[in-house]
Amino acid sequence: MGFLPPLDVLVRLPLAPWMLLQGLRIKRKALILPEAAGPREGCSGKGSDLRVLIVGDSSGAGVGVADQKDALSGQLVAALEKTHRVGWKLVAKTGATTKSATVLLGSEPGTAYDVAVLALGVNDVAQLLFVSRWRARQTQLRNHLRARFKVRKIFVTAVPPLQHFPVLPSLLQWILGAHAARMNDALQEDIVNDADTHLVTIDLPFTPDAMASDGFHPSARTYALWGQIMADEITRTDIARHKIRS
Structure with a gap:
């Protein structure tokens, strides 16, 4: 018996024109909201001492709130600075994929960081990137973070x-949701x-205010x-209890 792809993969080709139209409509709507204003380093x-590099797409850039203090960077730093002197920088851009984020980091100075926080993947899913390419690009990004930023x-x-994203039509929820799950499974395997990499799942209650x-x-x-x-x-890791090595 030959290998049969999952059903959501099989329906992509016949549904491609519909998916393209829906994707363009959603992209126009999603990009109405601007990236959050405010400092991107501090x-x-x-x-x-704890040096933190945050790398992301529109969610990393704080789309959905007005100011970075209410976005991922601000909330993360606010939680960490209770017990640490946090030096941080945000490198994020609306529409970023794993590949384009790696390119974006290439123009950053090679400052050393203790920790990197990644907020990427939605745009890779939206492009229905092959899982094999997702794995390779995520590996390349992690290696780049280790080599250039220590x-x-x-x-x-x-x-x-x-x-669970309310803006997506139900059929697109199914196709993209299934693809996202496969990408997470592949990442976990990799x-x-x-020992230096952790996959963090954010279990959201998808209530209207989420x-x-x-x-x-x-949302905020x-x-x-x-x-x-x-x-x-x-x-929870040792990294947060020691200063960066010179």
């Missing part, structure tokens, strides 16, 4: 469950033996939850 808090711990946000007004990006409440969960994961 230093605050007291305690042992990152010692990498915290990867799992691709969110797109099957990092299982990487999403921004576009039905696609996080979700960013706060995301930032706190990520901070908890970071502080």
Whole structure:
């Protein structure tokens, strides 16, 4: 018996024209909201030094809230600075994929960071990127973080469950949600033996206040939850209890 692809993969070709039209409509609506205003780097808090690099797409850039203090970067730093002196930088852009984020990092100075937090994947899913390419590009990004920025711990946000995004039509929820799950499974397989990499799943209650007004990006409440969960994961590791090595 030959290998039969999952049903959601089999229906992609006949549904391609419909998916393209729906994707263009959703993209226009999602991009109405701007990236959050405010600083994208800074230093605050007291305690042992902790240098944090945040890399992301529109969610990393804070689309859905007005100011970075209410976005992932602000919420993460606010949680970490209670016990650490946090030097941080945000490198994020609406529409970023794993590949384009790696390119974007190429123009950044090779400053050393203790921790990298990744908020990527939705745009890779939206492009229905082959899982094999997703794995290769995620591996390339992690290697780039280690080599150029001397990152010692990498915290990867799992691709969110797109099957619950209210802006998506039900059929597109199914197709993209199933693809996102496969990408997360592949990522988990790849990092299982990487002591420096952690996959962090944000379990969201998909209530009306969990999403921004576009039905696609996080709300301030979700960013706060995301930032706190990520901070908890970071502080559970030894990296958060020691200063960066010179």
